[in-house]
Amino acid sequence: MKRDADSTAGLWPLSVAGLAAFFGIWWLAAGLHLAPPQFLPMPQEVLRTFAGLLHEPFAGYTLGQHLWSSFLRFAMGFLLAAAIGVPLGLLMGWFEWLDRIVTPLFECVRYVAPIAWVPFAALWFGTGIGGPVLIIFAGAFPACVVNAYRGAKYVEPRLVEAAQTLGASSLRIVAQVLLPAALPSIVAGLRVSAGLGWMSLIGAELIVASSGIGYMLVKGQSNIDTAIVMSGMIAIGLVGVAIDVLLRRAESRLMRYRHPSHS
Amino acid sequence: MSNIVFESVSRVFRRDGRDFPTLDGISLEIADKEFVAVVGPSGCGKTTCMRMVAGLEFPSSGEVRVAGQPVRKPSAERAVVFQQFALFPWKSVWDNIDFGLRVKSLPASRRREIIEHYIGLMNLKGYESAYPHQLSGGMQQRVAIARAYALDPQVLLMDEPFGALDAQTRVVMQEELVKLARINPRTVMFITHAVDESVYLADRVVIMTSRPGRVKEIVDVKPTREREGWDKYPKIEDVMDLPSFTNLRTHIWRSLREEHGHVEKRA
Amino acid sequence: MARFRPARLAAGACTLAGVLLLWYASTSLTGWIGPARFPEPVEVWDALRQITVAGYADGRLDQHVLHSCALVLMGFAAATAVGVPLGLWMGHSRRAEAFFNPIFMLIRPIPPLAWIPLAIVWLGLEDASKVMVIWFAAFVPSVINSYVGVRSIERPVLEAAAMLEVRGARFVREVVVPGALPHVFTGLRLSLQASWTTLVAAELIGALFGLGHVLTQGSLDIYPAMILVAMMAVALCGGLMTAALTWLEQASMPWRFKA
Numbered sequence: 001m002k003r004d005a006d007s008t009a010g011l012w013p014l015s016v017a018g019l020a021a022f023f024g025i026w027w028l029a030a031g032l033h034l035a036p037p038q039f040l041p042m043p044q045e046v047l048r049t050f051a052g053l054l055h056e057p058f059a060g061y062t063l064g065q066h067l068w069s070s071f072l073r074f075a076m077g078f079l080l081a082a083a084i085g086v087p088l089g090l091l092m093g094w095f096e097w098l099d100r101i102v103t104p105l106f107e108c109v110r111y112v113a114p115i116a117w118v119p120f121a122a123l124w125f126g127t128g129i130g131g132p133v134l135i136i137f138a139g140a141f142p143a144c145v146v147n148a149y150r151g152a153k154y155v156e157p158r159l160v161e162a163a164q165t166l167g168a169s170s171l172r173i174v175a176q177v178l179l180p181a182a183l184p185s186i187v188a189g190l191r192v193s194a195g196l197g198w199m200s201l202i203g204a205e206l207i208v209a210s211s212g213i214g215y216m217l218v219k220g221q222s223n224i225d226t227a228i229v230m231s232g233m234i235a236i237g238l239v240g241v242a243i244d245v246l247l248r249r250a251e252s253r254l255m256r257y258r259h260p261s262h263s
Numbered sequence: 264m265s266n267i268v269f270e271s272v273s274r275v276f277r278r279d280g281r282d283f284p285t286l287d288g289i290s291l292e293i294a295d296k297e298f299v300a301v302v303g304p305s306g307c308g309k310t311t312c313m314r315m316v317a318g319l320e321f322p323s324s325g326e327v328r329v330a331g332q333p334v335r336k337p338s339a340e341r342a343v344v345f346q347q348f349a350l351f352p353w354k355s356v357w358d359n360i361d362f363g364l365r366v367k368s369l370p371a372s373r374r375r376e377i378i379e380h381y382i383g384l385m386n387l388k389g390y391e392s393a394y395p396h397q398l399s400g401g402m403q404q405r406v407a408i409a410r411a412y413a414l415d416p417q418v419l420l421m422d423e424p425f426g427a428l429d430a431q432t433r434v435v436m437q438e439e440l441v442k443l444a445r446i447n448p449r450t451v452m453f454i455t456h457a458v459d460e461s462v463y464l465a466d467r468v469v470i471m472t473s474r475p476g477r478v479k480e481i482v483d484v485k486p487t488r489e490r491e492g493w494d495k496y497p498k499i500e501d502v503m504d505l506p507s508f509t510n511l512r513t514h515i516w517r518s519l520r521e522e523h524g525h526v527e528k529r530a
Numbered sequence: 531m532a533r534f535r536p537a538r539l540a541a542g543a544c545t546l547a548g549v550l551l552l553w554y555a556s557t558s559l560t561g562w563i564g565p566a567r568f569p570e571p572v573e574v575w576d577a578l579r580q581i582t583v584a585g586y587a588d589g590r591l592d593q594h595v596l597h598s599c600a601l602v603l604m605g606f607a608a609a610t611a612v613g614v615p616l617g618l619w620m621g622h623s624r625r626a627e628a629f630f631n632p633i634f635m636l637i638r639p640i641p642p643l644a645w646i647p648l649a650i651v652w653l654g655l656e657d658a659s660k661v662m663v664i665w666f667a668a669f670v671p672s673v674i675n676s677y678v679g680v681r682s683i684e685r686p687v688l689e690a691a692a693m694l695e696v697r698g699a700r701f702v703r704e705v706v707v708p709g710a711l712p713h714v715f716t717g718l719r720l721s722l723q724a725s726w727t728t729l730v731a732a733e734l735i736g737a738l739f740g741l742g743h744v745l746t747q748g749s750l751d752i753y754p755a756m757i758l759v760a761m762m763a764v765a766l767c768g769g770l771m772t773a774a775l776t777w778l779e780q781a782s783m784p785w786r787f788k789a
Contacts, residue, residue: 011628018629022636039652104545112765113727115643118734119749119757199641203731206646214644221647229647237639244639319689337692349686353708353785362704363694394785414694 041227049227050234058228059219061211063235070201070212071239073129077136078197085144085193086186092145093152094178106145114139114200118207132204132212139200140193147189151182187254191247198240213239265330265417265450267293267316272325274311285311287475289325298444298451300461302515303471303479304522309454312476313420316452317343329418339363342411344421348403350395350410356382357391360410367414381409384443401432408440412447419451425460437463438499445494458515462508463499468515473522480518484511569755577755586756587747589739591763598729598740599767601657605664606725610672613721614714617676622706627677634673642667642728646735655736660729667728668721675717679710712786715779722775726768741767 023043029035030042041049053063061069092099117138121131155178163177205214213232220228274286286308293299301309314320315327318337327334329341337343342363350359357378364374382388385405395403404424411419425433437460444451444464455461461468466485469478488494491507502508550571557570569577581591589597620627645663653659683705691705733742741760748756780787 011624014625014628015632019632022633101545104543105549112761113730113768115727115731115734116745116761116764119745120754122749123752123754123757199643202641203643206643206731206735217644217647221651224651226648226651229651233640233644233648236641236644237636240639240641317693319692337689337695339693339695341693343690343693345686345690347684347686349684349690351687351690351705351708353711353783354704362696366695366700396785 038224039226041230046227046230046234050231053228053231059216061216063213063216063231066211066213066216067235067239070205070214073132073205073212074136074198074201076129077133077201078140078194080133081137081140081144081193081197082190085141086148086189089145089148089150089189090152090179090182090186093149093182099149106142110142112138114196115203118204121204122208131208132201135204136197136201140197143189143193143196147185147192148182151185151189152178154185155181184255187247187251191244191251194243194247195240198243202236264295266295266297267291267418267450267452268326268328269312269315270326270328272312272315272322272327274308274315274320275323284475286322287477289476289478291469291478291481293450293452296448296450298448298453298464298466299469300453300455300465300467301469301471302455302458302461302519303476304473304519305456306474307471307522308474308476309471310422313343313422313452313454316418317341317420319343339367339414340417342414342416342419344404344407344411344419344424346423346426348395348400348407348427350403350406352395355392355394356387356398356406359395359406360413363410363414377413378409381413384412384446385409385439399432400428401436404428404436405439408443412443417450419449421451421453423454423456425457426455433460434499438497440464458512458519459503462511462515463502468511470515470518471522479522482511482515487511569758573755574758577753577759581744581756581759587739587744591759594739594741594744595763595767598733598742598764599771601660601740602664602722602725602729602771605661605729606668606722608661609665609668609725610718610721613669613672614676614717617673617717618680618702618706618710618714620673621677621680621710622702637666638670640666642670642724643731646732649732650736655738660732660737660740663732664725664728667724671720671724672714672717675713675720676710679713679717680706682713683709711783715775715783719772719775722771723768726764726771730764 026043030037030040030045034040037045050063055062057065059066088102092102114135117135118131121134125131125134159177159181160173163173168176201212202214202217205212206218209215213236217229217232220226220232269289269291272286272289273284276283276285285306289312301312303309311320315322316329316334318334318341334341343349351362354362360378360381361374364377369377382391385408387402387405387409390398390402395406398406404427408424425436428436441464453461453464462484466483466488468482468484470480470482471477472479487507491505493502493505493508496502496505503512554571557568577586578591580586581594583590585591585593587594616630620630642663645666646659649659649662653662687709688705691701696705729740730742730745733740734746735742737743737746741764744760744763745757748754748760
């Protein structure tokens with residue numbers, strides 16, 4: 001059984017068929033009332049609700065406002081994680097002694113799911129913005145550190161040697177050799193941690209928030225309004241994709257000026 | 264009768280809407296049990312020729328036949344030794360050689376016979392349960408050759424099998440292959456860019472032009488080899504010292520150099 | 531990141547000891563960090579004793595742990611039982627990939643936690659909703675990594691298999707699966723991590739039992755020591771399960787781990 005021919009170009013009808021099957025089954029199940037309409041709304045109902053949320057407030061704000069509220073928290077937590085995590089990771093990669101001190105701590109805390117910080121967050125920050133930010137930070141921080149660390153540690157030694165033989169000072173070496181060499185890893189780490197941060201945000205907002213997309217989901221759930229919940233999920237997915245696409249684009253634009261490094 | 268016939272074979276690659284002709288009207292016949300080496304500059308399509316006999320690629324026009332039948336798909340009758348060894352990393356040496364034999368549904372006792380025979384021939388004794396990653400490049404290629412021979416194929420296809428090995432290992436492998444080829448003659452198509460290797464191993468050497476590849480010249484080695492008694496010398500360096508050898512080698516070199524000139528001009 | 535060489539372990543132990551000292555000093559000794567913010571080491575020990583012996587939040591620690599572990603394993607097993615074969619199939623067959631990929635692309639961007647409200651609407655606050663959410667969390671990584679695993683099988687190896695005329699079930703069993711196995715295990719590890727994260731979150735949001743419930747109760751009771759105990763239990767369980775998985779990985783791929 002050979003692998004099918006390598007081009008997917010002619011296979012788009014199958015893709016269409018797949019989507020059609022998915023929505024078709026949904027539509028049928030909803031239409032046949034296999035579950036009460038409150039639990040299983042028709043696909044078009046969900047779309048209608050989604051569109052409605054764009055200008056009619058639910059649980060205090062419109063969809064756009066909820067998203068903005070969430071995004072601000074996300075941005076704060078993510079930027080904080082990057083601002084602390086990337087330098088820390090770089091320093092750990094460059095200085096063995098720092099690595100030895102920090103790594104055991106890091107490995108212990110790393111596996112605590114970000115969400116498990118929620119009780120402490122509630123205890124320390126109440127319902128203030130600090131809570132979600134802490135959780136986003138917990139989600140985004142490890143990836144920033146690890147990737148910066150890898151970028152710093154696994155620099156081609158020959159690059160550094162070459163710079164040294166050319167008589168560059170230490171500062172120069174850092175700025176013009178080590179940093180650029182670590183850059184691809186750092187940027188990849190930022191992309192991964194952004195995704196993780198966004199996911200942690202949602203979790204946080206499900207528990208400790210009075211606005212934001214996660215809060216909207218919770219309210220929809222307590223009203224048993226599946227259409228709202230699904231609309232919220234769609235919005236979360238769309239924003240998540242948007243963040244990822246934007247960061248990927250930034251990544252490739254940044255990388256265009258570097259030659260592809262060895263794997 | 265396992266001969267290989269290329270009949271006006273051409274191969275054109277399409278990429279980004281442009282045509283890149285790789286092979287242009289190759290007509291060639293490799294007789295039953297003949298060992299033919301194909302040499303040529305990089306990109307001349309010699310590997311593509313072999314892959315067409317293997318059934319891994321297909322001509323854009325013309326036909327490739329083995330034993331009179333056009334080649335439609337890969338088969339154990341046209342066994343391949345790849346440059347990258349292509350052993351299954353998760354199988355031991357024994358299982359790697361055994362795999363193809365099991366597909367042929369040979370009885371267990373017969374399989375054991377065959378595998379033990381080739382493990383002995385290829386100096387793999389003691390390594391039966393080793394995994395590929397534990398072996399050196401040379402050892403891995405020995406396993407690959409054993410695997411191919413064990414299938415008792417009509418035709419053996421070797422794609423620069425020693426290209427990934429270091430110089431010393433390469434020489435040892437060439438000596439072993441010559442011994443094996445003389446004990447166990449079969450139709451072989453051997454792709455290489457090492458001229459020494461081609462003259463040492465082959466009955467005939469096919470020289471190809473640069474891209475798009477055509478057959479430039481075919482050099483008969485066997486008559487010279489038999490007349491001068493190269494097989495009397497077990498060590499490769501003794502053979503390569505002989506004037507009859509160096510004459511042939513130089514001739515092929517010169518022919519190839521003209522083609523390299525063409526490649527450089529185009530680049 | 532860290533390799534467990536003796537020197538490093540010693541350095542790690544020193545750091546941890548240092549942290550413990552700092553912890554003790556800043557809480558019990560000086561009261562610099564107040565009890566409502568972070569518990570003292572003694573308090574944590576007391577909380578641990580309480581939950582193991584007398585119980586807390588309607589159960590003893592071992593009961594909570596067992597309950598949470600059972601849910602994780604259920605969701606994880608169900609998700610990977612579907613996800614791994616699907617990923618392998620999509621990796622091997624371009625047709626399967628074309629068919630399933632769009633649907634998968636719809637599901638993938640939705641964070642596992644975002645399924646919680648929907649799960650609660652559909653299945654209530656009991657175990658079933660937790661398992662559903664865990665399923666979605668574990669499903670995505672296992673599909674992706676199995677897919678990548680198949681695609682990662684080197685071309686010459688596949689051509690050798692074609693040359694040997696290996697087909698059908700034998701091809702799947704002896705080429706596709708072993709070839710993809712390293713990546714499949716990576717996927718399993720990621721799925722397991724995701725399962726734990728999601729379980730804790732789901733239990734935090736609404737549960738009647740389990741480690742997440744302990745966390746919530748500790749929150750409500752303003753009992754930071756218990757919160758810490760629960761967090762440590764979560765980390766420990768997750769770590770142990772991952773270790774078991776790693777052991778399984780090494781046992782099933784002898785060709786990768788022999789020297």
